[in-house]
Amino acid sequence: xxxSGETIEEDELIxxxxxxxxxxxxxxxxxxDHSTVELCHWTKKSFKHEGNCYKHxxxxxxxxxxxxxxxxxxxxxxxxxxxxxxxxxxxxxxxxPEHVSDPEEILRKLMDERKKLIxxxxxxxxxxxxxxxxxxxxxxxxxxxxxEPTMYPKLPELIKxxxxxxxxxxxxxxxxxxxxxxxxxxxxxxALPTQLYLSTNAADYESFMRINQPRYDDSWERWxxxxxxxxxxxxxxxxxxxxxxxxxxxxxxxxxxVSMFERAEPHFVEIKSYMHIGRSTNRLEYSNMLExxxxxKFSQNIVDNSKKFMIMDESFVSRIVVLQNRERFIDRFVSxxxxxxx
Ligand code: SF4
Numbered sequence: 001x002x003x004s005g006e007t008i009e010e011d012e013l014i015x016x017x018x019x020x021x022x023x024x025x026x027x028x029x030x031x032x033d034h035s036t037v038e039l040c041h042w043t044k045k046s047f048k049h050e051g052n053c054y055k056h057x058x059x060x061x062x063x064x065x066x067x068x069x070x071x072x073x074x075x076x077x078x079x080x081x082x083x084x085x086x087x088x089x090x091x092x093x094x095x096x097p098e099h100v101s102d103p104e105e106i107l108r109k110l111m112d113e114r115k116k117l118i119x120x121x122x123x124x125x126x127x128x129x130x131x132x133x134x135x136x137x138x139x140x141x142x143x144x145x146x147x148e149p150t151m152y153p154k155l156p157e158l159i160k161x162x163x164x165x166x167x168x169x170x171x172x173x174x175x176x177x178x179x180x181x182x183x184x185x186x187x188x189x190x191a192l193p194t195q196l197y198l199s200t201n202a203a204d205y206e207s208f209m210r211i212n213q214p215r216y217d218d219s220w221e222r223w224x225x226x227x228x229x230x231x232x233x234x235x236x237x238x239x240x241x242x243x244x245x246x247x248x249x250x251x252x253x254x255x256x257x258v259s260m261f262e263r264a265e266p267h268f269v270e271i272k273s274y275m276h277i278g279r280s281t282n283r284l285e286y287s288n289m290l291e292x293x294x295x296x297k298f299s300q301n302i303v304d305n306s307k308k309f310m311i312m313d314e315s316f317v318s319r320i321v322v323l324q325n326r327e328r329f330i331d332r333f334v335s336x337x338x339x340x341x342x
Contacts, residue, residue: 014100035110047135078176135164148181176199
Protein backbone atom coordinates (compact mmCIF):
# COMPACT_ATOMS: atom_id res chain seq x y z
CA UNK A 1 0.00 0.00 0.00
CA UNK A 2 1.37 3.44 -0.87
CA UNK A 3 1.21 6.60 1.30
CA SER A 4 -1.73 7.73 -0.82
CA GLY A 5 -3.60 4.55 0.03
CA GLU A 6 -3.26 3.07 -3.48
CA THR A 7 -1.90 -0.44 -3.84
CA ILE A 8 1.34 -0.71 -5.80
CA GLU A 9 1.88 -4.11 -7.38
CA GLU A 10 5.37 -5.55 -6.74
CA ASP A 11 6.02 -5.83 -10.48
CA GLU A 12 5.31 -2.09 -10.96
CA LEU A 13 8.05 -1.10 -8.52
CA ILE A 14 11.42 0.07 -9.76
CA UNK A 15 13.87 -2.76 -9.12
CA UNK A 16 17.64 -2.92 -9.41
CA UNK A 17 18.15 -5.31 -12.32
CA UNK A 18 18.91 -8.93 -11.26
CA UNK A 19 22.38 -9.08 -12.88
CA UNK A 20 23.40 -5.85 -11.13
CA UNK A 21 21.79 -6.92 -7.87
CA UNK A 22 23.85 -10.15 -8.00
CA UNK A 23 27.05 -8.16 -8.45
CA UNK A 24 26.13 -5.85 -5.58
CA UNK A 25 25.39 -8.79 -3.30
CA UNK A 26 28.78 -10.33 -4.19
CA UNK A 27 30.30 -7.01 -3.13
CA UNK A 28 28.41 -7.40 0.21
CA UNK A 29 25.67 -4.86 -0.37
CA UNK A 30 22.16 -5.57 0.82
CA UNK A 31 19.61 -4.84 -1.93
CA UNK A 32 15.84 -4.22 -1.71
CA ASP A 33 13.82 -2.95 -4.70
CA HIS A 34 15.69 0.28 -5.70
CA SER A 35 17.56 0.64 -2.37
CA THR A 36 20.94 -0.47 -1.07
CA VAL A 37 22.60 -0.87 2.34
CA GLU A 38 26.16 -1.72 3.35
CA LEU A 39 28.35 -2.17 6.42
CA CYS A 40 31.16 0.26 5.80
CA HIS A 41 34.83 -0.41 6.48
CA TRP A 42 34.74 1.55 9.74
CA THR A 43 31.58 -0.12 11.07
CA LYS A 44 33.29 -3.49 10.64
CA LYS A 45 36.46 -2.22 12.32
CA SER A 46 34.48 -0.79 15.23
CA PHE A 47 33.07 -4.28 15.96
CA LYS A 48 36.65 -5.26 16.89
CA HIS A 49 37.52 -1.96 18.61
CA GLU A 50 40.00 -1.27 15.83
CA GLY A 51 38.96 2.32 15.19
CA ASN A 52 36.07 4.61 14.35
CA CYS A 53 34.95 6.64 11.37
CA TYR A 54 36.07 10.30 11.30
CA LYS A 55 32.44 11.29 11.93
CA HIS A 56 32.88 9.91 15.43
CA UNK A 57 35.91 12.12 16.03
CA UNK A 58 34.48 15.22 14.37
CA UNK A 59 30.80 15.10 15.38
CA UNK A 60 30.39 12.34 18.02
CA UNK A 61 28.56 9.82 15.79
CA UNK A 62 28.54 6.21 17.04
CA UNK A 63 30.25 4.17 14.29
CA UNK A 64 28.82 0.73 15.06
CA UNK A 65 25.26 2.08 15.26
CA UNK A 66 25.45 3.91 11.94
CA UNK A 67 23.31 2.57 9.10
CA UNK A 68 24.56 3.67 5.69
CA UNK A 69 21.98 3.23 2.95
CA UNK A 70 20.52 4.75 -0.18
CA UNK A 71 16.88 4.83 -1.31
CA UNK A 72 18.12 5.36 -4.89
CA UNK A 73 20.95 2.82 -5.07
CA UNK A 74 21.31 2.78 -8.85
CA UNK A 75 20.00 6.23 -9.82
CA UNK A 76 22.19 9.27 -10.28
CA UNK A 77 22.29 12.33 -12.55
CA UNK A 78 26.11 12.45 -12.53
CA UNK A 79 28.95 10.15 -13.55
CA UNK A 80 31.72 11.53 -11.32
CA UNK A 81 35.20 10.37 -12.23
CA UNK A 82 36.03 9.69 -8.56
CA UNK A 83 32.85 7.67 -7.76
CA UNK A 84 33.74 4.34 -6.09
CA UNK A 85 30.35 2.92 -6.87
CA UNK A 86 29.32 0.95 -9.97
CA UNK A 87 28.04 4.05 -11.76
CA UNK A 88 28.38 2.32 -15.15
CA UNK A 89 25.00 0.76 -14.27
CA UNK A 90 23.36 3.95 -13.05
CA UNK A 91 20.02 4.99 -14.38
CA UNK A 92 19.50 8.73 -14.96
CA UNK A 93 15.76 8.43 -15.39
CA UNK A 94 13.37 9.99 -12.93
CA UNK A 95 11.99 7.85 -10.13
CA UNK A 96 8.25 8.31 -10.54
CA PRO A 97 6.40 8.40 -7.18
CA GLU A 98 3.93 5.75 -8.32
CA HIS A 99 6.77 3.28 -8.98
CA VAL A 100 8.82 3.56 -5.79
CA SER A 101 8.59 1.76 -2.45
CA ASP A 102 7.32 3.59 0.60
CA PRO A 103 9.79 4.66 3.30
CA GLU A 104 8.62 2.13 5.90
CA GLU A 105 8.85 -0.67 3.37
CA ILE A 106 12.38 0.38 2.38
CA LEU A 107 13.50 0.54 5.99
CA ARG A 108 11.91 -2.77 6.90
CA LYS A 109 13.62 -4.56 4.01
CA LEU A 110 16.98 -2.83 4.43
CA MET A 111 17.02 -3.49 8.19
CA ASP A 112 16.55 -7.19 7.39
CA GLU A 113 19.35 -7.06 4.83
CA ARG A 114 21.62 -5.22 7.26
CA LYS A 115 20.85 -7.75 9.99
CA LYS A 116 21.89 -10.59 7.65
CA LEU A 117 25.19 -8.80 6.98
CA ILE A 118 25.81 -8.27 10.72
CA UNK A 119 25.00 -11.91 11.60
CA UNK A 120 28.11 -13.01 9.73
CA UNK A 121 30.27 -11.19 12.31
CA UNK A 122 29.01 -13.10 15.36
CA UNK A 123 31.14 -16.11 14.36
CA UNK A 124 34.42 -14.21 14.82
CA UNK A 125 35.39 -14.07 18.50
CA UNK A 126 37.47 -10.93 17.93
CA UNK A 127 34.21 -8.98 17.49
CA UNK A 128 32.59 -7.47 20.60
CA UNK A 129 29.22 -9.23 20.99
CA UNK A 130 27.67 -6.32 22.85
CA UNK A 131 28.63 -3.98 20.00
CA UNK A 132 27.13 -6.37 17.47
CA UNK A 133 23.90 -6.52 19.49
CA UNK A 134 23.79 -2.72 19.69
CA UNK A 135 24.50 -2.33 15.99
CA UNK A 136 21.22 -4.09 15.16
CA UNK A 137 19.38 -0.96 16.31
CA UNK A 138 20.84 2.06 14.47
CA UNK A 139 21.03 5.44 16.19
CA UNK A 140 22.52 7.22 13.17
CA UNK A 141 21.50 7.09 9.50
CA UNK A 142 23.89 8.07 6.71
CA UNK A 143 21.78 8.49 3.60
CA UNK A 144 24.50 8.36 0.99
CA UNK A 145 26.10 5.06 -0.16
CA UNK A 146 25.48 4.55 -3.91
CA UNK A 147 23.33 6.74 -6.17
CA GLU A 148 21.76 10.12 -5.42
CA PRO A 149 19.19 9.99 -2.58
CA THR A 150 17.44 13.24 -3.54
CA MET A 151 16.11 11.48 -6.67
CA TYR A 152 13.86 9.38 -4.41
CA PRO A 153 10.55 11.30 -4.54
CA LYS A 154 9.46 10.28 -1.03
CA LEU A 155 12.63 11.50 0.68
CA PRO A 156 10.79 13.95 3.00
CA GLU A 157 8.54 11.14 4.23
CA LEU A 158 11.58 8.88 4.64
CA ILE A 159 13.47 11.40 6.79
CA LYS A 160 10.37 12.12 8.86
CA UNK A 161 9.88 8.42 9.40
CA UNK A 162 13.50 8.00 10.56
CA UNK A 163 13.08 10.95 12.93
CA UNK A 164 9.99 9.33 14.42
CA UNK A 165 11.92 6.20 15.51
CA UNK A 166 12.77 6.28 19.23
CA UNK A 167 16.40 5.22 18.84
CA UNK A 168 17.28 7.81 16.17
CA UNK A 169 19.78 10.44 17.28
CA UNK A 170 20.93 11.83 13.93
CA UNK A 171 20.50 11.65 10.17
CA UNK A 172 23.12 12.79 7.66
CA UNK A 173 22.21 13.26 4.00
CA UNK A 174 24.74 13.70 1.19
CA UNK A 175 23.64 15.31 -2.08
CA UNK A 176 25.33 16.14 -5.35
CA UNK A 177 23.16 19.28 -5.58
CA UNK A 178 21.29 18.30 -8.74
CA UNK A 179 17.82 18.41 -7.16
CA UNK A 180 17.40 21.85 -5.53
CA UNK A 181 13.60 21.47 -5.62
CA UNK A 182 13.90 18.44 -3.35
CA UNK A 183 16.09 20.40 -0.90
CA UNK A 184 13.37 23.07 -0.88
CA UNK A 185 10.76 20.37 -0.18
CA UNK A 186 12.83 19.09 2.75
CA UNK A 187 12.82 22.62 4.18
CA UNK A 188 9.13 23.28 3.47
CA UNK A 189 7.98 19.92 4.80
CA UNK A 190 10.05 20.14 7.98
CA ALA A 191 12.08 17.14 6.87
CA LEU A 192 15.65 18.39 6.84
CA PRO A 193 18.27 15.93 8.07
CA THR A 194 20.43 16.69 11.12
CA GLN A 195 23.33 17.47 8.81
CA LEU A 196 23.15 18.13 5.07
CA TYR A 197 26.24 17.64 2.90
CA LEU A 198 26.72 19.19 -0.54
CA SER A 199 29.49 17.67 -2.70
CA THR A 200 31.64 20.58 -3.82
CA ASN A 201 34.35 19.29 -6.09
CA ALA A 202 34.92 22.03 -8.62
CA ALA A 203 35.85 25.68 -8.36
CA ASP A 204 34.60 26.57 -11.85
CA TYR A 205 32.27 25.46 -14.63
CA GLU A 206 34.93 23.72 -16.71
CA SER A 207 36.22 21.49 -13.90
CA PHE A 208 32.63 20.89 -12.68
CA MET A 209 31.74 19.38 -16.05
CA ARG A 210 34.97 17.38 -16.29
CA ILE A 211 34.85 15.96 -12.73
CA ASN A 212 31.11 15.38 -12.30
CA GLN A 213 30.17 14.49 -15.91
CA PRO A 214 26.55 15.52 -15.27
CA ARG A 215 23.61 14.34 -17.36
CA TYR A 216 21.38 17.41 -16.91
CA ASP A 217 21.98 20.27 -19.37
CA ASP A 218 21.50 22.83 -16.60
CA SER A 219 23.56 20.91 -14.03
CA TRP A 220 25.83 23.86 -13.14
CA GLU A 221 22.79 26.09 -12.50
CA ARG A 222 21.13 23.36 -10.42
CA TRP A 223 24.25 22.88 -8.30
CA UNK A 224 24.60 26.65 -7.78
CA UNK A 225 20.94 26.92 -6.75
CA UNK A 226 21.54 24.28 -4.09
CA UNK A 227 24.72 26.04 -2.94
CA UNK A 228 22.80 29.30 -2.53
CA UNK A 229 20.09 27.59 -0.45
CA UNK A 230 22.47 26.35 2.25
CA UNK A 231 22.89 29.58 4.18
CA UNK A 232 19.16 29.82 4.92
CA UNK A 233 18.39 26.16 5.69
CA UNK A 234 17.36 25.40 9.22
CA UNK A 235 19.90 22.64 9.79
CA UNK A 236 23.62 21.92 10.05
CA UNK A 237 25.32 22.16 6.66
CA UNK A 238 28.62 20.88 5.28
CA UNK A 239 30.45 21.38 1.99
CA UNK A 240 32.44 18.25 1.17
CA UNK A 241 35.41 18.67 -1.16
CA UNK A 242 37.07 15.58 -2.61
CA UNK A 243 40.51 16.66 -3.81
CA UNK A 244 41.86 14.86 -6.88
CA UNK A 245 45.46 15.61 -7.75
CA UNK A 246 45.81 17.69 -10.92
CA UNK A 247 42.02 18.00 -11.26
CA UNK A 248 40.93 20.40 -8.50
CA UNK A 249 43.84 20.87 -6.07
CA UNK A 250 45.75 23.58 -7.93
CA UNK A 251 46.60 26.61 -5.83
CA UNK A 252 45.10 28.99 -8.41
CA UNK A 253 41.66 27.47 -7.65
CA UNK A 254 41.79 28.67 -4.03
CA UNK A 255 40.08 32.08 -4.56
CA UNK A 256 37.10 30.46 -6.31
CA UNK A 257 36.73 27.82 -3.59
CA VAL A 258 36.95 30.51 -0.91
CA SER A 259 34.26 32.57 -2.57
CA MET A 260 31.96 29.51 -2.84
CA PHE A 261 32.51 28.65 0.83
CA GLU A 262 31.80 32.22 1.93
CA ARG A 263 28.73 32.43 -0.29
CA ALA A 264 27.14 29.24 1.11
CA GLU A 265 28.00 29.90 4.77
CA PRO A 266 28.14 26.21 5.72
CA HIS A 267 28.83 25.33 9.33
CA PHE A 268 31.68 23.04 8.26
CA VAL A 269 33.82 22.29 5.21
CA GLU A 270 35.31 18.82 4.92
CA ILE A 271 38.37 18.64 2.65
CA LYS A 272 39.53 15.14 1.88
CA SER A 273 41.70 13.28 -0.56
CA TYR A 274 40.25 11.16 -3.32
CA MET A 275 40.76 7.49 -2.39
CA HIS A 276 41.86 5.04 -5.08
CA ILE A 277 39.31 2.32 -4.32
CA GLY A 278 36.31 0.55 -5.82
CA ARG A 279 35.23 1.32 -9.37
CA SER A 280 37.12 4.62 -9.46
CA THR A 281 40.33 2.65 -10.06
CA ASN A 282 39.13 2.18 -13.66
CA ARG A 283 39.04 5.95 -14.19
CA LEU A 284 41.79 7.47 -12.05
CA GLU A 285 45.33 6.55 -11.00
CA TYR A 286 46.79 5.86 -7.56
CA SER A 287 48.82 9.02 -8.06
CA ASN A 288 45.59 11.07 -8.11
CA MET A 289 45.37 10.65 -4.32
CA LEU A 290 46.83 13.40 -2.15
CA GLU A 291 49.09 12.80 0.82
CA UNK A 292 47.81 14.12 4.15
CA UNK A 293 50.42 16.88 4.04
CA UNK A 294 48.96 18.07 0.74
CA UNK A 295 45.40 18.05 2.11
CA UNK A 296 46.61 20.08 5.08
CA LYS A 297 48.43 22.54 2.82
CA PHE A 298 45.32 23.05 0.66
CA SER A 299 43.20 23.55 3.81
CA GLN A 300 45.68 25.97 5.33
CA ASN A 301 45.65 27.95 2.11
CA ILE A 302 41.85 28.27 2.39
CA VAL A 303 41.94 29.55 5.98
CA ASP A 304 44.78 31.93 5.10
CA ASN A 305 42.47 33.44 2.49
CA SER A 306 39.25 33.50 4.49
CA LYS A 307 38.63 35.06 7.86
CA LYS A 308 35.39 33.09 8.22
CA PHE A 309 36.91 29.62 8.43
CA MET A 310 39.33 27.98 10.84
CA ILE A 311 40.76 24.49 11.01
CA MET A 312 38.69 22.45 13.45
CA ASP A 313 40.18 18.95 13.31
CA GLU A 314 41.73 16.32 11.05
CA SER A 315 41.87 12.57 10.57
CA PHE A 316 45.21 11.31 9.29
CA VAL A 317 43.98 7.83 8.39
CA SER A 318 41.08 9.21 6.32
CA ARG A 319 43.22 12.05 4.85
CA ILE A 320 40.68 14.65 5.80
CA VAL A 321 40.69 18.11 7.38
CA VAL A 322 37.52 19.79 8.63
CA LEU A 323 37.08 23.57 8.75
CA GLN A 324 34.59 25.33 10.99
CA ASN A 325 32.75 28.57 10.29
CA ARG A 326 33.70 31.08 13.02
CA GLU A 327 30.79 33.39 12.19
CA ARG A 328 28.06 30.75 11.93
CA PHE A 329 29.39 28.83 14.88
CA ILE A 330 27.67 25.76 16.34
CA ASP A 331 28.76 22.98 18.68
CA ARG A 332 30.60 20.40 16.56
CA PHE A 333 29.00 17.48 18.45
CA VAL A 334 25.53 16.40 17.37
CA SER A 335 23.09 16.06 20.24
CA UNK A 336 19.79 14.68 18.97
CA UNK A 337 17.58 15.30 15.98
CA UNK A 338 14.39 14.74 17.96
CA UNK A 339 13.90 18.31 19.20
CA UNK A 340 15.63 20.60 16.75
CA UNK A 341 17.97 20.23 13.81
CA UNK A 342 20.56 22.67 15.05
S1 SF4 B 1 27.09 12.09 -7.54
FE1 SF4 B 1 27.82 10.57 -6.04
S2 SF4 B 1 26.82 8.63 -6.62
FE2 SF4 B 1 26.57 10.06 -8.37
S3 SF4 B 1 28.29 9.55 -9.72
FE3 SF4 B 1 28.95 11.24 -8.38
S4 SF4 B 1 29.98 10.26 -6.62
FE4 SF4 B 1 28.79 8.65 -7.69
